[in-house]
Amino acid sequence: MKQLLTKRKLIFQISLAFVALIVIMLACSLIGTQHISIKSVFAHSSASNSINPDYEIFMHVRLPRIILACIVGAALAGSGVVFQVLLRNPLADPYILGISSGAGLGSIIAVISGFSWTLWGRSPIAVFAFIGAIGTIWLVWFIGRLTGKSNVTGLLLAGVVVNAFFSAVIMLLISVTQSSKVYSTIFWLMGNISEEDIFVLWMGAGFIIAGTIALFYISPQLNAISFGIDDARSMGINTSRVQLVAFAIAALITSIAVCLSGLIGFVGLIVPHGVRLVFGPDHRQLLPLSSITGAIFLVIADTLARTIIAPAQLPVGVITAVVGGPFFLLLLIKSAHKTSWFNR
Amino acid sequence: MNIIEVQNLSFRYSKAEVLRNISFEVKTGTFLAVVGPNGAGKSTLLNLLSATLKPAAGTVKIDGKKIGSYSTKELAGKIAVVRQETIPIFGFSVIETVMMSRTNHYGQLGFEKEADRQIVIEALKVTDTTRFSSRSLANLSAGERQRVFIARALAQDTPILLLDEPTSFLDLKHQVEIYDLLKVTQNRQGKTIVAVTHDINLAAQYCDSILLMTSEGNFTYGIAEDVLSEKQITEVFGVRVFAGKVKQQHFFIPLGKFAKDGGKTIDTQDQTPM
Numbered sequence: 001m002k003q004l005l006t007k008r009k010l011i012f013q014i015s016l017a018f019v020a021l022i023v024i025m026l027a028c029s030l031i032g033t034q035h036i037s038i039k040s041v042f043a044h045s046s047a048s049n050s051i052n053p054d055y056e057i058f059m060h061v062r063l064p065r066i067i068l069a070c071i072v073g074a075a076l077a078g079s080g081v082v083f084q085v086l087l088r089n090p091l092a093d094p095y096i097l098g099i100s101s102g103a104g105l106g107s108i109i110a111v112i113s114g115f116s117w118t119l120w121g122r123s124p125i126a127v128f129a130f131i132g133a134i135g136t137i138w139l140v141w142f143i144g145r146l147t148g149k150s151n152v153t154g155l156l157l158a159g160v161v162v163n164a165f166f167s168a169v170i171m172l173l174i175s176v177t178q179s180s181k182v183y184s185t186i187f188w189l190m191g192n193i194s195e196e197d198i199f200v201l202w203m204g205a206g207f208i209i210a211g212t213i214a215l216f217y218i219s220p221q222l223n224a225i226s227f228g229i230d231d232a233r234s235m236g237i238n239t240s241r242v243q244l245v246a247f248a249i250a251a252l253i254t255s256i257a258v259c260l261s262g263l264i265g266f267v268g269l270i271v272p273h274g275v276r277l278v279f280g281p282d283h284r285q286l287l288p289l290s291s292i293t294g295a296i297f298l299v300i301a302d303t304l305a306r307t308i309i310a311p312a313q314l315p316v317g318v319i320t321a322v323v324g325g326p327f328f329l330l331l332l333i334k335s336a337h338k339t340s341w342f343n344r
Numbered sequence: 345m346n347i348i349e350v351q352n353l354s355f356r357y358s359k360a361e362v363l364r365n366i367s368f369e370v371k372t373g374t375f376l377a378v379v380g381p382n383g384a385g386k387s388t389l390l391n392l393l394s395a396t397l398k399p400a401a402g403t404v405k406i407d408g409k410k411i412g413s414y415s416t417k418e419l420a421g422k423i424a425v426v427r428q429e430t431i432p433i434f435g436f437s438v439i440e441t442v443m444m445s446r447t448n449h450y451g452q453l454g455f456e457k458e459a460d461r462q463i464v465i466e467a468l469k470v471t472d473t474t475r476f477s478s479r480s481l482a483n484l485s486a487g488e489r490q491r492v493f494i495a496r497a498l499a500q501d502t503p504i505l506l507l508d509e510p511t512s513f514l515d516l517k518h519q520v521e522i523y524d525l526l527k528v529t530q531n532r533q534g535k536t537i538v539a540v541t542h543d544i545n546l547a548a549q550y551c552d553s554i555l556l557m558t559s560e561g562n563f564t565y566g567i568a569e570d571v572l573s574e575k576q577i578t579e580v581f582g583v584r585v586f587a588g589k590v591k592q593q594h595f596f597i598p599l600g601k602f603a604k605d606g607g608k609t610i611d612t613q614d615q616t617p618m
Contacts (some may be wrong), residue, residue: 003439003478007455036525089432220447220454226432227444230396235500236448281434284454 005282013285017292024296025070028303029062033310036062054202067201068260069193069302069316070295073267075208075257077275077294079250080268081287084098085222086246094254094268097159098136101166103191103258106132108173111181123186130259136162137251191317204260211253212291218242219283226281264317266324267294267301273331291303322332347372347504347536348393355388355492362388364561365402370538370553372503375530377547377568378540380557381581386540389557390508393538394425417448424497426490426507435480438473438492439464445500450452467499471525487518491525498529507539511546519543540559548572548594556580569594602611 030036036054043052060075076094083092110128118164147154174182221242224232229239257264271294272286298316301323305316348370355363362385370376378386391397392404395411395601404411406422414422424445436444444600446460456464468474471491481489490510510526511519523546529535541547547554547568554571558580562572574587577596586597 003437004443004456007453044422085433090433217454220444220450223436223440224444225449226436227430228362228432231425231427231430232419233396233416234394234425235445236417237397238416276434280440281432281436282440 001112001256005285010071010288013279014288014292017289021070021292021296021299024297025066028299029058029066031064031303031307032057033307049292055309062252064198064201065193065302065306066299069298071201071208072193072207072257072261072264073271073294073298074291075253075294076264076268076289077297078208078215079254079257080294081283081290082222082246082250083268083274084272085226086243086250087156087224088228089156090273091269093265094250094257095263095265097140097155097251098162098166099133099251099254099258100263101163101170102132102134102136103129103255103263104132104170105166105173105332106130106172107185107189108182109146111185112173112177125188125320126259129189129262130274133255133258134251136166137255141247141251185244187315189262190315191262191320192263193264193298193305193316200260204256206337207256208253208319211249212287215246215249216284216287218246219287222246222283222287223281227282262315264298264320266320266328269296270324270328270331271297273328277331277334345373346370347407348538349403349405349408350393351403351405352398353389353392353404355385355392355397355478356400357388359394359543361561363392366557366561366563366572367402368555368563368565372536372554373530373534375527375537375551376539376555377549377551378555379544380563381559384557384559385561386557387508389555390425390506390538390540394423394506395419400523400560408446420502422502423506424500424502426493426497426505426510428508428512429489430482430493431489435482437478437480438484438495439468439477441481441492442467442473442477442496445496455587463501464499467495470498470529471495485582486513487515487521490514490518490522494522494525501535503536505537506534507537509540509542511541511543516543519546526550544572544577545595548596572596 024127028036030038034057036057040054041052041056041058079094080092083094083096084090086092087096089096106128107125109132110124113124115124140155140162143158144151144155145160148160221232221237224235224237225239225242227235229243232239232242254268272290275287275290275293279289301319302316304323305314305319308314308319346369350369351367353363353366354361354578366389380386388397392399393411395404395414398412403552406414406419411419432441442464443460446456446464449457449460451457455558465474468477471494473488473491473495476484476488481492484492490513494510497507505526511522514522520604526537526539527550530537539547539551551568553566554564554568556576557573564576571592574585575597577583577585577587581598584599586599588595588597
């Protein structure tokens with residue numbers, strides 16, 4: 001029975017991954033245009049009222065940004081795992097069911113309407129992107145349900161059609177408005193990690209951690225659902241409830257990630273695959289390890305994005321695609337040599 | 345006692361009526377084969393018996409209670425299902441797959457208990473799958489994989505086992521192995537087994553009773569000797585068969601246009617006992 005995942009093994013793996021994440025977060029927070037060291041950050045200056053610039057950079061510039069990358073990476077990788085199993089499609093990513101175009105449409109509408117308020121530190125662009133993302137995925141789910149309760153193909157097709165339709169509406173809006181702000185919106189949508197205030201971080205982190213823990217609790221059921229809805233049902237799984245809960249949580253944490261950082265591709269696709277290839281498909285293990293790996297991946301990608309052409313910055317989405325694309329192809333070719341696709 | 349009772353069961357897919365007024369009862373511990381031509385509604389019947397489909401009319405009772413009144417979890421304690429060629433999208437190992445049938449019994453944090461482990465070890469042993477229990481499902485032969493899914497159904501620990509064409513992709517040896525395995529679980533554990541099959545000969549050899557369905561929605565139900573006759577089979581399947589009997593064992597060979605003697609002169613008297 002040693003082939004089976006045990007509680008002790010899982011706790012050990014999660015702790016190890018967590019330690020790796022903390023070390024990488026610390027290391028990355030020291031890298032940047034201004035070189036700082038742990039020692040200087042926490043060194044007490046003899047004059048107690050003077051400001052330690054290294055401490056300021058660490059606490060107010062680097063750390064918030066790294067925490068943001070961390071929670072967004074975790075959210076995308078975690079929901080990537082869920083979408084892949086729910087849609088029974090290894091090519092699914094968190095944006096597959098229309099979240100990308102919905103978020104795009106939302107933010108373009110925000111720009112055109114010229115709103116200038118902020119909500120909990122978020123710009124109208126981010127707020128509307130969130131509403132657009134959540135609204136679109138609800139719409140896709142609703143249309144998918146009309147084609148049948150366990151019809152995964154119907155859901156996927158609904159996603160494709162809604163995506164195409166909203167993309168067309170976005171193009172239409174862009175061409176009629178000709179606002180210069182549209183370009184900055186598109187740039188924002190391409191995926192950006194930037195300095196955030198602590199309150200926004202706490203809130204985002206709270207939702208995403210709670211969501212990931214909730215998903216962990218239904219991960220044995222997700223294992224059964226990998227065999228198809230009928231099979232899972234005859235094993236006694238309440239599939240409609242599990243699907244609804246998993247879908248709602250994954251959609252929510254993805255939309256929160258979009259609201260915080262725009263659309264960052266590839267994390268939600270390649271991280272689950274990479275973790276699955278190494279550790280196997282058991283969701284009790286796959287879900288927490290993917291979330292932590294996603295966090296590590298995005299922290300590193302963002303560090304590259306802000307240092308490669310420093311002092312200028314690249315959108316992090318560019319890095320994840322440039323690094324993630326070839327890596328994914330490598331995995332694909334490697335796994336094609338085995339008897340079955342995405343077999344570990 | 346009748347563990348499965350089917351009364352006036354009907355089902356239709358939008359316009360096409362598949363089942364019409366089917367009624368039969370299955371005694372506890374019986375091995376029932378459901379046979380019939382393609383499109384006769386065999387798989388539909390299986391899906392109705394496992395509550396995957398809801399009947400248009402009529403009732404299915406399991407253990408005296410209407411199937412619709414069971415929760416998904418309760419029903420999974422009564423009926424385990426082996427479907428045709430299920431392959432998961434991800435490469436779960438054999439033991440992970442078999443353990444999955446215990447999901448409902450998992451303890452805190454979603455891990456199996458010692459009792460679940462014992463049941464799974466036993467199911468692996470009975471199905472002779474222990475030696476490849478750590479291999480991935482995708483790397484098994486069709487016969488091995490079918491045994492794994494039977495192991496999973498056995499580990500679900502239910503009084504009823506439903507199987508949809510359990511031997512359709514298997515060679516002769518593996519077909520017999522699967523039926524031997526089913527017979528053993530019927531005899532040892534007293535399970536009630538309902539298997540949809542195309543193989544009339546294996547059904548005649550192993551099953552206590554036969555439900556012969558026709559594409560017109562009619563059916564014949566009874567013990568194998570009564571239901572499976574040359575006349576019935578020729579009528580229902582629309583093909584001539586050579587029916588014989590060797591040492592109490594009935595067998596049927598379909599005869600096509602190009603059968604050795606031109607398919608014309610075969611007579612059941614021609615057989616030479618082996």
